[in-house]
Amino acid sequence: MVCTLLGACATGTVVLLPEKDGRHTAVAVKQGDREILLEEPYAATRVTPVGPRAYRSSAQEVESQFGPALAARPSRAASFTLYFVEGKDEFTEESRLVVDRILSEIALRPVPDVLVVGHTDLVGSDPFNDALGQQRAETVRSALIRLGIPQSDIHAISRGKRAPAVPTADGVAEPRNRRVEIIVR
């Protein structure tokens, strides 16, 4: 093909895939000054030398075109939440069982990396809660390292008060928001 030699007219396709939980999703495909918005599952566009061409793809077509790429998808991140006994540096009884599930999830993955995310309630400023969340995450990180997770595979971060489990007004004390989330990926 002449246009391959010029390197200017590669063609291809873009397909929006169905969402796991049916949430609304979209991808905007822009070619030059033309844009096609893909908003429905299997909405697709061909990228051609004369601009984008919308069409409808299907599960079968996606499988034949993208089978190997889809088969190489890493497992999704798995998320767990741990709560502390009030005022103590100690997991609740329930959370102790969650720790066992975390360890099994880690064992399932070929090269696990673990993110420990500290969260706070909405009492206090962002800098205060960022530091507090970090402190909670570090505590849990140390505990998980003692349980045998290699230090290099586990990182502690803080989201502070930005992602409350239970939305409240600013300044409200809420125990369910004082938690540590463990993400295994």
Add this chain to the structure above:
Amino acid sequence: MRAAFPQLDLVLIALMVLCVATVASAAEIGQIKISRGQVTVERDGRVLPGPVGTRLQTADTVKTGADGSIGITMDDDSLLSAGPNSVLSLDRYAFDPTTNKGRFDASLNKGTLAVISGRIAKESPDAMTVRTPTAVLGVRGTEFAVSVND
């Protein structure tokens, strides 16, 4: 001096957070979780093998051979996976795990790519793009696939 400038503490904290975020983005941004067949990583003009566990950096280009495929988990939980004969570049990546703000630009020069976008795109709908030689995909979420023919 400090008492006269009470806002200095906040500025210092902000600077420290910024430094940490910058250091993190300059180093490891993702990891190869699945690697099948021939997979290489081009970094600073060198060609490295790309086995499972390889940590990736900004500006890495990942290539798969005729029998190759690869699955990558990024720091923001984005999942990228490419089929055979693919060339995928991680052109630009910045991610602050505290605020979830960041920027992720990748490009597929040829082959096939499946994407599940992560925290960066969820936090800021215009912060992630995937480029092909002729098109730019603005990722508003979440799952899609792209192919680029030779």
